[in-house]
Amino acid sequence: MKMTPELRERMVHTALEARKLAYAPYSNYPVGAALLTASGRIVTGVNVENAAHPTGMCAERVAVFKAVSEGERKFEAIAVVTGNGGSPCGACRQVLSEFGLDLLVLIADGEGKIVWETTLDQLLPGAFGPAHLGK
Numbered sequence: 001m002k003m004t005p006e007l008r009e010r011m012v013h014t015a016l017e018a019r020k021l022a023y024a025p026y027s028n029y030p031v032g033a034a035l036l037t038a039s040g041r042i043v044t045g046v047n048v049e050n051a052a053h054p055t056g057m058c059a060e061r062v063a064v065f066k067a068v069s070e071g072e073r074k075f076e077a078i079a080v081v082t083g084n085g086g087s088p089c090g091a092c093r094q095v096l097s098e099f100g101l102d103l104l105v106l107i108a109d110g111e112g113k114i115v116w117e118t119t120l121d122q123l124l125p126g127a128f129g130p131a132h133l134g135k
């Protein structure tokens, strides 16, 4: 998949739309994610909170787990939209890293403005990964 300005926009727009479905009654911090697979699909995720707080899940990991459960393991980019342009948490960085550190990460605010464009290897230097387990 060649990343183009149009595809960037589509990913951010998809994450913005997904964010509307976030279930975040406790934090009031809805997050939307859009994960681009090597096959050209865009798989969305939202944060899903719970009254038993630690059992909630971040948008990025929901997107990864959805994608993997649907047979996708190669990812090119992820767009993450929050109200204020917050960046993926450490746990999400780790989960994403399992599938490749060269992932493009687009971080956008609630208006869909990209506030930071980076890569996973920049977000998680020195990552522990499959190679450490001989995989």
Ligand code: THU
Residues within 6 Å of the ligand: 024, 027, 029, 030, 031, 046, 047, 048, 049, 056, 057, 058, 059, 060, 086, 087, 088, 089, 092
């Ligand atoms: N959250 C995400 O969905 N992704 C992140 O990378 C950061 C945090 C969610 C978790 C929780 O539902 C809310 O944002 C506030 O932490």
